[in-house]
Amino acid sequence: MGLPLISIALLAAAIASGLPQRDAPQPSWHQYVRSPSSNTVKPVRILGDKTSGSVQNPNGLINGNGATVLSRPNTNDPAPAVVVDFGQNVVGLLSVHFAKSVNGSGGLPGVRLAFSETLQFLGDRSDFTRSDNAGGSDKITQGTDQIAVQNNAYTWQDKHGCQSDGKVCSDGLHGFRYVKIWLDALASDAPHTSSSGSVSISSIDLEWSAYLGTPNTFTGWFECSDKDLTQWWYDGVYTVDMGTDLFLANETEPRGAASQTLVGKQVLFDGAKRDRDPYVGDMAVASLTSYLSHNFAEPSLNVLEDLAKHQRSDGWIPPASINGYTLPLFDYPLWWAICSVDLVMYTGNTAFAKTYWNTLKKVLDNYYAQYIDKSSGLLVKSAGMGYGDYAFLPRSGPITYYNALYVRALRYAAQLARGFGGDYASSASSWESRAASISAAVAKHNFDTATGAFFDGGPCPGQPAGTYCKVHSQDGNSLAIMAGVVNTTTSQQVLDYWAKTTAHPYGNAFYDSSVLSPGDHFDERVYAFISYFELEARFLTTDRADSAIEEIRRLYGWMSAHDPQITMWEGIGPGGSPYEGGFTSMAHGWSTGIVPLMSNHVLGVKPMSPGFASWQICPAVGAGGLKWAKGVVPTPLGGIEVSWATGSEAGSGKKLTMYISAPKNTSGAVCVPLVAGASRVEVDGKAVPVKKGAKSVVVNVKGGLSHSVTAE
Secondary structure, three states, rough: OOOOOHHHHHHHHHHHHHHHHOOOOOOOOHOOOOOOOEEEEOOEOOOOHHHOOOEEEOOOOHOOOOOEEEEOOOOOOOOEEEEEEEEEEEEEEEEEEEEEEEOEHHHHHHHEEEOOOOOOOOOOOOOOOHOOOOOHHHHHEEEEEEEEEEOOOOOEEEOOEEEEEOOOOEEEEEOOOOEEEEEEEOHEEEEEEEEEEOEEEEEEEEOOOOOOHHHHOOEEEEEEEEEEHHHHHHHHHHHHOOOOOEEEEEEOOOOOOOOOOOOEEEEOEEOOOOOOOHHHHHHHHHHHHHHHHOOHHHHHHHHHHHHHHOOOOOOOOOOOOOOOOOEOOHHHHHHHHHHHHHHHHHOOOHHHHHHHHHHHHHHHHHOHHHHHHOOOOEEEEOOHOOOOOOOOOOOEEEEHHHHHHHHHHHHHHHHHHHHHHHOHHHHHHHHHHHHHHHHHHHHHHHOOOOOOOOOOOOOOOOOOOOOOOOOOEHHHHHHHHOOOOOOOHHHHHHHHHHHHHHEEEOEEOOOOOOOOOHHHHHOOOOOOHHHHHHHHHHHHHOHHHHHHHHHHHHHHHHHHOOOOOOOOOOOOOHHHOOOOOOOOOOHHHHHOOHHHHHHHOOOEEOOOHHHHHHHOOOOOOOOHHHOOOEEEOOOOOOEEEEEEEHHHHOOOOOOEEEEEOOOOEEEEEEEEEEEOOOOOEEEEEEEOOOOOOOOOEOOOOOOOEEEEEEEE
């Protein structure tokens, strides 16, 4: 890709000054990148208040000034323990470099390891370890990894397996921030380890296993006047980086997920520590994060192809390899369809679309079409199907979420088909017609005029089928807006109801009531995954972009301010706690919607045809008080570079300035908002017509040149 405009300026300044290129200032966005600098990651501190028992020189593990010695002469003595902090969530194989050990009364001294993403759940067992999800011979630990420390100097690496006769076992790869190390042994590991003796540790480090997203790997970037929003963009990228890894049988989800068709391939895991299996619903957000930062499409492609090859004869596509590709989720085939179109639009891989076109048609025309009720025109999931969804909710009936998601998939696939033309156009017409029919049925049957939002669509517990529970969901209402089910006025009404009814300091809840499952506190649970679609709906709805930024600041601000910080949580529960306790994945790719929200909406760049051959740039100028934004969105032909500024940042006498550069052989439409009463727009110094009373002007430009836009 070409250098960003800001980078060109910096490079020119460096050349003019006679400095060699390597001495040129680094782009300002580099400071926000969270990745380790190399595949060997070292801890940053010892938690002194967590050190206990006889521990000599605990900081030797950090500063390298002598070995750290854990001593326990007798089993009645307190177990010596030290807690190491890596400073942020990391993922990979821990290595412990032992200097020596002295046997205890029962033989080789034992060391136990407990890992955790947060201090809250750090204790005498890991917050989660692979055996927690395993059964039978796969269950090799009881919550900690064990070591029988040899007497000589050597390096132990936390690889999956057992040292002796099925004893002294470790679960291998971990995603964590903290690790507790203490001298102790399990009674079940006798006679191979002892709870007494001493061990000397010279250092510890981690072999990073995931995608190493150092600054040179970024083909896209983002920066704006709000440093928090900027940082969270890079935190989202880091979260997905942690979940981008090789699929290996001993490092993935153990519950029947070890697919031989995925082993050795790059994939997008849904979480760094669990569940380490590629779920296609998660990819609806995580893949966009990957495309918009590193433009790394291989992991997404591998998963989409693999799931397509496991399509059932009736058109259903499994959500993941777990349970031998049989996990019954009703919504995930639609997410496969949407993610497949995303892949083609963002990467230009039209060969994938044409190869799996019949797979896509079987999803849209066979599997879901069979569940359309002829009397209502709605997609209806019967109570006896036994299928759940992304939140494992056993919803049944004409659920708004399922219908709106189906409409979204139909219209998105039709957009792609229209672009292909020829024989594909017939599918586009059919899909657009069905989408319009279902959309009208949803608006007619599922809208609750009393609240100004859509019903969830199913019965309350104990109510007969066909009745509507007086409860509303974030997923259905958000996707109804995104799918074009409602007009702008109704969209504003829905979003205002949701902001008024479900707001918490840590985001907006995914239900406005807990009536469907009172003990689960649905009205206090926040999923950043589903919040992404509400936030996108806010950016897409006139005069609601400010509310998007406000919600983003609550949701991502909460996660960044609480342990483990930096990475983004699978779900948030009552009071802002991890929604499933220590089991919660605290580095989860589906929660990284901040990345596409900033790139697609604050910068405003979206593909309109495969590979950004055509595109639009419709930035949310000034949203939430932002004064400027700049960045690059990668495409197969190079980067689309955008910067905008308002007010004093725009320059004397100007309300808005924008600079745009796109690759050759592309073209697009640029939306120019008439901010602060602007009435005159110029593109490359030439005035363009402005209609009286208009809120924006749309101009068409070609790639291959840089364009300047001003509004006065």
